Amino acid sequence: MNPMLAAQAYSAIQGGGAPSAGVSAPTAAPGFGELLQNVMSQTTDATKAAESQMAQQVRGQGSLIDVVTAVSSAEAQLETVIAVRDQVIAAYQEIMRMPI
Template structure:
């Protein structure tokens, strides 16, 4: 199954709580945001911040469990959320690097 770049950006935008990415006539991407907010860079920054928060929460839950003050279920849940967030950021990074490589291979 192949996911288009706009579909992926729209999905990550919705997951991050940002404006959805739609396509205007002519295939031009429209993030739904007017000039005051973000776009793709803001979405990536938000994803990285959320991922850092998830990783910190997982680390905190893990250290509480080691100290005997936490619940194992909380640790597993936090680790799962952190792993999923990190996998999402890595997938976005891979798509961006792939798109950049494709652009660099284009003939002028």
């Protein structure tokens, strides 16, 4: 996950505030759907990079440490996406249980 994108999204959710030094304020905060699309795209890219590293290792052109690093990064991103998904589902279920 891109830390800068996460920081900007958090800042937008919290109501803005002053941007940190060297970071320009975004003109329009991304919507929740756009944020999810970006994260899913990054996760897909990390998975493809890990698969590419594995293929290079099989052909004898890559190092094992690169494969392990790429797979570990892809796994961490996927676990983060799954955790966020679980929290969104839990929040939705909680909202549906609220009395009207």
